[in-house]
Amino acid sequence: MxxxxxxxxxxxxxxxxxxxxxxxxxxxxxxxxxxxxxxGLVICVGTRGIDVTGExxxxxxxxxxxxxxxxxxxxxxxxxxxLTLIPGLVGAAPIQNIGAYGVExxxxxxxxxxxxxxxxxxxxxSNSDCQFGYRDSIFKQxxxxxxxxxxxxxxxxxxxxxxxxxADLQRWQVLQAPExxxxxxxxxxxxxxxxxxxxxxxxxxxxxxxxxNPQIDADHWRQLQxxxxxxxxxxxADGSWKLSAAWLIDSLxxxxxxxxxxxxxxxxxxxxxxxxxxxxxxxxxxxxxxQQQVMxxxxxxxxxxxxxxx
Ligand code: EPU
Numbered sequence: 001m002x003x004x005x006x007x008x009x010x011x012x013x014x015x016x017x018x019x020x021x022x023x024x025x026x027x028x029x030x031x032x033x034x035x036x037x038x039x040g041l042v043i044c045v046g047t048r049g050i051d052v053t054g055e056x057x058x059x060x061x062x063x064x065x066x067x068x069x070x071x072x073x074x075x076x077x078x079x080x081x082x083l084t085l086i087p088g089l090v091g092a093a094p095i096q097n098i099g100a101y102g103v104e105x106x107x108x109x110x111x112x113x114x115x116x117x118x119x120x121x122x123x124x125x126s127n128s129d130c131q132f133g134y135r136d137s138i139f140k141q142x143x144x145x146x147x148x149x150x151x152x153x154x155x156x157x158x159x160x161x162x163x164x165x166x167a168d169l170q171r172w173q174v175l176q177a178p179e180x181x182x183x184x185x186x187x188x189x190x191x192x193x194x195x196x197x198x199x200x201x202x203x204x205x206x207x208x209x210x211x212x213n214p215q216i217d218a219d220h221w222r223q224l225q226x227x228x229x230x231x232x233x234x235x236x237a238d239g240s241w242k243l244s245a246a247w248l249i250d251s252l253x254x255x256x257x258x259x260x261x262x263x264x265x266x267x268x269x270x271x272x273x274x275x276x277x278x279x280x281x282x283x284x285x286x287x288x289x290x291q292q293q294v295m296x297x298x299x300x301x302x303x304x305x306x307x308x309x310x
Contacts, residue, residue: 002046004062006150009043010120013148016041023117024309025148027061027092031207034280035310045091047150052077056110057154061091065098069187072156078183079108079156082163084190087201087208091149095139095307097132101166101190106132108154112139114147123147134242135212135305162186168193199267205274206265207306210287211245214300228298245302246270248294259286284308 003009016023021040026032047060050068052075059068065088069080082103086093094112098105109132112125131138139149160183164173172189173181199206216224221233221241228251232244249255250269257264261276262283272283272290291302 001041002044004046004048006047006115006122009045009115009148009150012041012043013115013117013120024145025117026309027089028064028087030087030201031092031096031306033207033283033304033306033308035284035308036280038309043148045089045148045150055156055158057156059090059152059154061089061149061151063090064088065090065093073183073187076158077156078158078160078162079103079154081183081187082166082169082190084187085194090152094130094132094137094149094152096135096305097130097137099135101169101193102163104132104134106130106137108156109152110155111153112149113151113153114143114149117146117148122150134215140307168197197268199265199271199273204265205278206271209245209270209305210272211249211270211290211302212305213242213245214248214302215240215242216300217241224298243300245294248298248300248302249290252293252297254290254293257286257289259283259289262286264290280308 001012003012013023023041023043024038025043025045027045046062048062049060050063050071051058052072055077057072057077065086066084068090069084072080082101083098083105086098086100093105094109106127109127109130112130114123114125115121116123129138131141139147162181164170169189198208215236217240224231232247233241235241246269249264254264255266255269260278260282261274262278263273263275265271265273272286274283287304294300294302
């Protein structure tokens, strides 16, 4: 069921409660894996509206994420340019704390507005209430399937300070005249990099990165580095190291590995694609095979990144 206003969301929830139907909420569906057919009521939030006041932006959950990025850049605001072309809707963005090219949404969130699915009450969560982590938040944990996000309030910047430390953007930066480094230019560069690197979900079904990059402590990293020279890793603010899961999978020669129509993308090893009629189960069986092989060779667990809806 498509709902276009907060009142319709509350009405849909109350209808489902009366009929004792389970409720599932889907945004664009681009970061969800359906493990089975869904029973009960599926709510698709289609609320619209992007409101810019000074550096504050309030965006309705049903707005496409990339439209918000483009609209804020056009309004002279920066902050979202590194998050260009991420598929999906605004309401899904805080759930997995979307991130790319060294920037995470969490850095810009002031509040997230939601509706409690049991009571129909409106809730406002502050940034710290959201418990943001790497591709993680309270919406994937304690509030999973308990609230429907209706609006996201962000604080962006009028003064542009580019975040270009990610290797792909460093390579781009050296080719630019300094006056070319505007939020708009960075956004274009990110779009180009993504288009080259990642399979387009509009062409071949995929949920972006299927696994999180494993995070390990410095001692563990020193030891792995000796065993596997060439394994890319980035040091984190807390002294831990984030390893490239794509490299782990690629080095095992798993690109192209298939279960039915589900496959490890030939283009990017961290992406699982549906090349035809793969079911959610095919994808999950393939994911388990990848996890097993990475565990056998590197003794590292790979955590699934998209939301598995069962
Ligand atoms: N690599 C390979 N084989 C491949 C692809 C990549 O060995 O097939 C190696 C390369 O050495 C590369 C390294 O992996 O330098 C890292 O690859 P990439 O820059 O593509 O980044 P990633 O760590 O695989 C993460 C995010 C992406 C985000 C990019 C850019 C996660 C789980 N994924 O990918 O996010 O776009 O960085 O910041 O953190 C998503 O969440 O869906 C997503 C696409």
